[in-house]
Amino acid sequence: MLVRINTAPRMPIDGQLAALASERMLSEFRYRRGSEIFGEREEPEYVYQIVSGAVRTYKLLPDGRRQINAFHLVGDMFGFENETTHRFTAEAIVETHVHLMRRTSILEAVRNGGAGAKDLIKFVTQNLQHAESHMLLLGRxxxxxxxxxxxxxxxxxxxxxxxxxxxxxxxxxxxxxxxxxxxxxxxxxxxxxxxxxxxxxxxxxxxxxxxxxxxxxxxx
Amino acid sequence: MLVRINTAPRMPIDGQLAALASERMLSEFRYRRGSEIFGEREEPEYVYQIVSGAVRTYKLLPDGRRQINAFHLVGDMFGFENETTHRFTAEAIVETHVHLMRRTSILEAVRNGGAGAKDLIKFVTQNLQHAESHMLLLGRxxxxxxxxxxxxxxxxxxxxxxxxxxxxxxxxxxxxxxxxxxxxxxxxxxxxxxxxxxxxxxxxxxxxxxxxxxxxxxxx
DNA sequence: CGCGGAGTTGATGATCTTCAAACATGGTGG
DNA sequence: CCACCATGTTTGAAGATCATCAACTCCGCG
Missing domain, CATH: 1.10.10.10 (Winged helix-like DNA-binding domain superfamily/Winged helix DNA-binding domain)
Structure with missing residues (x-):
């Protein structure tokens, strides 16, 4: 019997913003296991899509207690912000390759009223849904x-x-x-x-x- | 000394979708203390803005454990869904007056690419931010x-x-x-x-x- | 092989829940 | 207008779950 495992075949990229992503992709970047991709309160510059690897995003309390908000796997996009600061720190869990695109080019696409706006709403909504069910988990x-x-x-x-x-x-x-x-x-x-x-x-x-x-x- | 309390003067309505709301408002509606405004898994028909009163939205586990997601106060909007079902139950905490508008008219405004899309992204993003900080609270x-x-x-x-x-x-x-x-x-x-x-x-x-x-x- | 990070398991302890009882509050009707 | 009652709140005692502290084992990697 053939055993499928989840690392071998690189999964098709399917983020909601994939169209925007591929059009506007800047470059590929590599992060070593454990390294920080961006920090909480930093100014967001890029949006990321994972080519290989995995990422955790989290918030810290002053005394070091940590709440991981989400794990991001191959194909997932993360790091998008409307606001002027990141709300999380992002770190590579293992060696991770990402595609970068400039945040501003996404925002521009939304302003220009293309399909971008709808995709972005869907993206944010999916994050919201995940957060909502996670609140139920954490609370109850x-x-x-x-x-x-x-x-x-x-x-x-x-x-x-x-x-x-x-x-x-x-x-x-x-x-x-x-x-x-x-x-x-x-x-x-x-x-x-x-x-x-x-x-x-x-x-x-x-x-x-x-x-x-x-x-x-x-x-x- | 004059004592301000938070019930007397009706607060200005300031939801992000207020413009859309006022343009498209259908009617006002009253819910008695404890009554259900909409149920989880129901099909969303309206978006609501609170004129007076307060609302809780929550999820239930099969055995009755409840996680309240958010409290909605005067001026707040709630009940908007992209998807075809509500993700929460909403109940009036006290006697509550709301303005209703048809969900479809909001979606239409977004489709037509007006300012609606940006407002909606902001609205969903604010809900997301609240959920994210609440996850930190609940988890840690x-x-x-x-x-x-x-x-x-x-x-x-x-x-x-x-x-x-x-x-x-x-x-x-x-x-x-x-x-x-x-x-x-x-x-x-x-x-x-x-x-x-x-x-x-x-x-x-x-x-x-x-x-x-x-x-x-x-x-x- | 052996070293160090990661994981498991056990013993103990703290926080929060559960169960219980008493008391307060605010609305209602005599 | 006040007594009454349902609902809501506080407080206490006991118990459960999860956290902490600790020791040991395992695994991956040089």
Missing amino acids: KTSLERVTAFLLEMDERLQHPDVMILPMNRRDIADYLGLTLETVSRALSILRDEGLLRFDGNSQRRLELVDRGALAKIDA | KTSLERVTAFLLEMDERLQHPDVMILPMNRRDIADYLGLTLETVSRALSILRDEGLLRFDGNSQRRLELVDRGALAKIDA
């Missing part, structure tokens, strides 16, 4: 439900691969779900012990969802 | 920080009244902050005991922020 779900929801979200975004390869570590997952890394680890162990989930071979980053139906039932 | 702040943040948010939205009159009860606040009503009550008691906050007269819904600076320091 248990740790087991959160971790399950995370797995199902990744599964869907990676198009249900046989083996899911997670680019992020347990701390990233924890900071996305409003938990600690230990709690994430324990939840994964429970799901594994219940047979809903299998770690692939030796790696704790490669996992296989054995029973998506049962997982969906856990995620309230 | 303590109960005392959450309640403090709530008070400061309301204070600002009501334009720093001397006496803040909250339309919502403790359970609503709790479901907004991802807490229980008891925890909210305890946090308010702490803030009162520390002298940062005063209950006005007998009512637990009328309160005065005595030391906004100290409150801002608590809200990390």
